Amino acid sequence: MAKYVYLFSQGNGSMKELLGGKGANLAEMTNLGMPVPQGFTITTEACTKYYEDGAMVSPEIEAEIYDSLKQLEEMAGKKFGDPNNPLLVSVRSGARASMPGMMDTILNLGLNDEVVVGLANLTNNERFAYDSYRRFIQMYSDVVMELPKKQFEKIIDDIKSKKGVELDTDLDINDLKEMVVAFKAFYKEQVGSDFPSDPREQLMGSVKAVFRSWNNERAIYYRRMNDIPSSWGTAVNVQLMVFGNMGDDSGTGVAFTRDPATGENSLFGEYLINAQGEDVVAGIRTPQPISQLKETMPEIYNEFASIAKRLEDHYKDMQDMEFTIEKGKLYMLQTRNGKRTATAALKIACDLVDEGKITKEQALIMVDPKQLDALLHPQFDANAIKEATPAASALPASPGAACGRVVFTAREAIDVNQTGEPVILVRLETSPEDIEGMHVSKGILTARGGMTSHAAVVARGMGICCVSGCSAVNINEEACQFTLNGEVVRSGDFISLDGSTGNIYLEKIPTVAATISGYFGRFMGWADEVKSLEVRTNADTPSDANQAIGFGAQGIGLCRTEHMFFEADRIAAMREMIVSKTPEQRISALKKLLPFQQSDFEGIYEAMQGRPVTIRLLDPPLHEFLPTSEKDINALAQEMNLTAEDIKTVITELHEFNPMMGHRGCRLAVSYPEIAQMQATAIIQAAVAVKKRTGMNVVPEIMIPLIGDVKELNFVKDIIKSTADEIIKISGIELSYQIGTMIEIPRAALMADEIAKNAEFFSFGTNDLTQMTYGFSRDDAGKFLEDYYSKNIFESDPFTKLDQNGVGKLVATAVVLGRKARPDIHLGICGEHGGDPSSVEFCHRTGLDYVSCSPFRVPIARLAAAQAQIKYPR
């Protein structure tokens, strides 16, 4: 029979899947003899069963919970609901992976009108008892019953204004009692029944609320962003309450064993005296740095510092800990591997290796590849920043520089971002509801909250620049403006933030890209030593190519030739080619394009200095090159010596109902072999020219897109081959080249054996392959995919994270068939998945030779490839 509830003393740190991260670590700390308030964990399997049973806690699980509760009562020597000696507990969620701020927590559970009196007597602190009670009612109403938070805040505000005070702490015991009565009345009005006074009812209600919260919108969104499957479920931790709000010898705090922003090896954190944990995390009061504790409570500090060191040594990673001091006694409420900035992650990983605590492989596994993104994002232009003066400075909560237009709500952030404008989200403080808006922002500025506030933690996790706790900023949300040092900044104005210094600039400061050096360079060197996948880049210009080489790209996996045709001096010839009526006219227009195309390739070959370059033949439908506005059509007509009607006729002829599945890719080369011929000429002539000029070896890899049948491939291949061989013969030098194909049509994957006989390489175009395999148009799916996420049908965007079950099956089939037909076939991927870590791991496991991604994703892919090799050696 399954066991659904574990006392902390029954578990251990390796049981994360079952107990969740928090539960497993509480059990581990208990085993290590650390001062942990005791409790029990309801397993993730109970959560899964809850959903399987139709959102019901089965009697068998309920019985196990009460049985553990009884054991907890015995351990604590207190009784649930006993006014004379009451047992109070917290109920917290705890999934396998840490999901900070995503799940709901209930504190002080077990209080009712009788118990609160007993608690007051017992602690001799009536104020504390009623403050705890009103907090409990508030949390329970919010989390379990989903009553509007604002109404409770309004009741508090009403009492405060009636009394003429500003701070909660200015309220006296009678005010708190009045508040409890008012809260309960509001509860009854809304729910239709009394606030539950039975602690068991309170407990079961809370457990169910935690289970439910696993599928709230914020949690679904967080999981989607962090690749966490919904099947994992969350555990529930029921723990004896300890109180940081019992007076000035009490307090609560959060600390890291190293600085999560810089990685510096010293205890880093914050605490608040006479407060409950929620006060620190929510960022409502600005807390003290942990160093202060050393002075005010040196013994407590020393005890905590020693525990922190033990924990880090034990877990061999930087720890993020929560603690509470109750009347001068320290309790540990949580430890976990701490979230950190990318900079800190690299420094910590390198330091831990240097300290001899971990191996290079362990260090590589430790860093989330996606985090490196933050280091690759723009910094301020060095000259521009010299001349800029910060208007204020606040906490450097998440590093990197950002510049964008001010918005005041998450919604506005999303809307403005969709127009293509950069966005800075400015908030009093952020809350989990803001997640989506934060994600699309270049930077976040908050007026309240510390380095461990919601905004700071989430921004660091997302790699987004954040400056927090800037009390000088006065926000007026309704007027859509804030003032800073007397200056008014309105919605839509540009500001700039430096998340590494905390500086705020009321002006537009240009940003520049970062480079790889220091810890970053050392760490990436380890990744390159380990990985077996080659990492190439998608680059269409010498400048992209240079950028990518700086980030460690080993070649170009996808050079799109069509972008080259959009430039002003080329588009005219391209359009002339498109409106041609005969092959002769077309050839004459293509002749004009040839020198442009050839010089583009020469530039790219030279930038790549002998590294492989895969060039894809023209792919998009021709109508994309034609103008759409009346004005542009007239201009083109004049230029071409045609009438506007002529141009419109061509546009109409080229119109397609579903251009994604229309006349594009190799289908263009089948209809107009002249185009492929011109491109092959440019590719080979450029290679000959560069080889002659520089002596560099150039081996162009010519890639035919959108193949679905081997006869299609052979038709285009024959054109390329005869063109290329002729040029090489004339050139008088030796030059080798390869001809391969994209695998992006499902049929190509299914027929990969036949195709491989005639292709020297495959490059999986997983963007199109995903579109066709799902029957999703990427341009249109956005409209309905939101419904799929919110209804929990999809957990991730298949265009971002490769669908390993469906699309992956086609890729794997093609790899097996392809290698069977041509054992030395070179296999890669050039869809956007090439820069997604989980997809890179899939490519490694499936036996590809390389991945290719945008220049900025190259370091991410390198690390992901190294991690894949460590997890699945080959």
Added chain:
Amino acid sequence: MAKYVYLFSQGNGSMKELLGGKGANLAEMTNLGMPVPQGFTITTEACTKYYEDGAMVSPEIEAEIYDSLKQLEEMAGKKFGDPNNPLLVSVRSGARASMPGMMDTILNLGLNDEVVVGLANLTNNERFAYDSYRRFIQMYSDVVMELPKKQFEKIIDDIKSKKGVELDTDLDINDLKEMVVAFKAFYKEQVGSDFPSDPREQLMGSVKAVFRSWNNERAIYYRRMNDIPSSWGTAVNVQLMVFGNMGDDSGTGVAFTRDPATGENSLFGEYLINAQGEDVVAGIRTPQPISQLKETMPEIYNEFASIAKRLEDHYKDMQDMEFTIEKGKLYMLQTRNGKRTATAALKIACDLVDEGKITKEQALIMVDPKQLDALLHPQFDANAIKEATPAASALPASPGAACGRVVFTAREAIDVNQTGEPVILVRLETSPEDIEGMHVSKGILTARGGMTSHAAVVARGMGICCVSGCSAVNINEEACQFTLNGEVVRSGDFISLDGSTGNIYLEKIPTVAATISGYFGRFMGWADEVKSLEVRTNADTPSDANQAIGFGAQGIGLCRTEHMFFEADRIAAMREMIVSKTPEQRISALKKLLPFQQSDFEGIYEAMQGRPVTIRLLDPPLHEFLPTSEKDINALAQEMNLTAEDIKTVITELHEFNPMMGHRGCRLAVSYPEIAQMQATAIIQAAVAVKKRTGMNVVPEIMIPLIGDVKELNFVKDIIKSTADEIIKISGIELSYQIGTMIEIPRAALMADEIAKNAEFFSFGTNDLTQMTYGFSRDDAGKFLEDYYSKNIFESDPFTKLDQNGVGKLVATAVVLGRKARPDIHLGICGEHGGDPSSVEFCHRTGLDYVSCSPFRVPIARLAAAQAQIKYPR
């Protein structure tokens, strides 16, 4: 070592793959001791090698040809190129499957300026010799050198007009000599060298021309229409010439052992005295019926009749024979299983069974399922035809009735057909260049040619109505009109044809559908006894359903629900639903649609009388239901109490770049569960009502379209199930229903095991599956697929004939995975492939339970299913 050339005496009738149909049958007749002019066959493998070698006849094959030629010379006692005793041969193509008129033939090969003199002396018939020579130059120039035919005709016309005569036969020997000189001069002018006088050069040129003709446009088109792979290649038959044009004791003819139009068991055919074979087939002179031969040459007739009987008994099928009489001696030039009308095919099959010559299974295999189509096509409305008076009557060349607009060229036929108008093609005589135009015509009328003319043979093969040899019709192609009995009929006027009587009507006569009875009924009964596949129909209305039941449908495999929404009284509610802003508004609009939808289903259930009915939920994107013209938009706005801008906003919101891969199918039900709910309600309430009213058992099969993931399926399934179960509970009666899914997205096929766990049936939607697997939009592919056919990349339209290699692999995968997860899963196909014989065979082999096709294809599918079972018993 491969053998590439076989003397007729070395082959036999079973060697069709190697020798082609004509060659194998010539060998077989030789073995049977029949009077066959001797010769040899160059194999189909030689053709394949010709293409592999880059359009070259290898020296090894050339040597074999000359070797066989030498043996032929010995047999004949004549020598190639010897003026004193010349060997003359014909060169004919002969593929594995008969492709009448598709390939080119060369007669009288071996003649040159010297040999023609010898031939004249030897035959004592100078006129015959020069007539043969000029014909040879003409054919060789046309077929081998591709010189324009018309120029030769012009030379003849010039000579005739100079001489003032009308008929070729009025030309004397000097005219013919002049013609030869003129032909050769024209040849030299065009080709730049003399006409080849070396018979060996003539022979090799002709062999290559036959090989080349395998890939001419007509052949490619014919193969595509008839599912003949291009890899087969054609054989070449080189045969001693016999001459039907040596005087009045000579002649040539074509005959069938039974009437190819009716199937009547009596010798049927035509012949021409003093003519070469091409004269009969080309339909230039109108020939005599074969019965005439009995009177004019009774011995020859009796010999021929006895050979014909032997051949039919030998091949156990109706034979189509060509013969030549040379100076009173009969020669057999060809025999093959004869093409016949569908009516004849059924009668012959039944008769052969009754005559004890073949089994029912052999009879079933004998008939091409596609041919049945002709019997299902319209006949004249019985009342309308009573009042109609034929303007003329001619040969009933291919049965069926047709009514359409007159066109005079194949091109015009294609153009007018594309506007949706029915077309009657009126020609002096047809030629292979007209094939495409003939294919799109409802009927064909020719002024010249007999029952075995090109028009007649091809029309019968296509199942298209044809009246031929109507000499009363005077065509003026330039004026785009013809006169008949003084009446002028212009391009675009309506006429009607009866291909069974030969009647021509200068008026529009309505046509009606046919029914299955007589031989047809008996034959289809055998098919039903044999087949194991169930045959259902795609039907959206009770009238379609009735039609299909008449044609033997066993259920509905696809009832599309969207067509029901387009009717005038429903579209308003549908549009109201679409422009709804809230679920409430949407539900209110859906409530209006419910009664319509329910009564539709009641009608269909009643028509199907307890047979299974598979109903697909709403599939197309919603924008398809909205108006597009300004006028309609304004009308809708007024109706809906909205502004035109409101409507346009909705239209813009619903616009998609690739609607085929957009918000449609089950994706609509995910976004708007109310729609699925309404449809489930209508489906179940209708079933309850019909069951209560009639006592009939109704088991609705509810089909969810466009599934790509099992979670999608489950989401929609849950809506349907809870809706249906509630209604059934309330109804108080028992009703079962099934929920299944389309497999039309590649991913669904790949994930079929997971999906099958939650679906009671799969219906393969091979239209969409083909689109996604190829990445071809069906609406757009037409534009470039022509390039694919003409460049021999594709041999057939994947939307017509299921691509068994690619799409079929997905279907087979889904069948295996689906059955593994749910052994009793019911599997079918409802794409248009369900009515295509080769695709039906694939479905049978792949283990599907049923196919579903349009009502008119049901008999075709039934026969194809029976044939599949005979070929692949299961």
